[in-house]
Amino acid sequence: MDVTTLPQGEPTPMTPRRTRWQEAGNSGGFGKRFAELIAAGEDVDGEARLADTLLPRGARVLDAGAGMGRVSAALLNRGHDVVAIEPDAALVRQARETYPGLPIEERDILDLGPDDGPFDLVVCVGNVMLYLAEGTERDALRAMRAALGDNGRILVGFHLQDQPAHARTYTPAEFEADLTAAGLRVDLRAGTYQLHPANDAYSVWILSRAQH
Known part of the structure; x- marks a missing residue:
């Protein structure tokens, strides 16, 4: 944990940097939207279907x-x-109410090891x-890499255009520079979770540890 030293020599923890999600303050709207989609019977399993194809039966997965x-x-x-981790307490409560028995912890990616x-x-x-939080992207990628098994992979997806409010613009070039610095490599890049060709609107990556 980062600390700062007071004049008296007593260390005290530094205030954690606020994430863009905290700045947005929109967990309620996000949770409500997906609750409505699920209640309406909409298909919200696209990411999970792709993840499932990357795994043997009974695999160990971190969300x-x-x-x-x-x-x-x-x-x-x-x-x-x-195992699911989510730092937003309101979303953790919603997950537990929506999916009783789901193993979810109120925890940040940066805490992984x-x-x-x-x-x-x-x-x-x-x-x-x-x-x-600004400037923590490489730390988050390193933390996820550290939690991988020998042949483990990471599935990442986000918008390249029309990002939600307070979300950063993250170009493929910037992201791939960050993942390379974090000791990862790109195994596949696509434009959707159905593996359509890469495009300028959305990007899906499958990553693994870089070979040294």
Whole structure:
């Protein structure tokens, strides 16, 4: 933990940097939207279907930035061993109410370490990377990398255009420079979770540890 030293020599923790998600303050609107989609019977499992194809049966999966738990729940229903983490307390409560028994923790990606793994897949979708605190993107990628198993992969997806309010603009070139610096490589880039060609509107990446 970062600390600062007072004149008397007593260390005190520094105030954590606010995330773009906290600045947006829109967890209520996000949760309500997906609750309405689920109640209406809409298909909200696109990310989970792709994640499932990347895994053997009964794989260990981390949903990093799980929101209200829809991807975690879908993967759990497909027989995987799922751990979900989400720093927004309101979304954690909604996940527990919507999906009783879902293993979700109120926790930040930056808190991850090697002891949390190994995971066969880390899922980080739904614009999570766009809402991190400024300047923490490489730290988040390193934290997810540290939790991977030997052959583990990371599934990432976010908007390149028409981002929600307070979300950053994150170009593919910037993201790929950050993931390279974090010790990762691109195995695949697509434009949708159905693996349509890469485009300028949305991007989906499958990442793994870089070979040294």
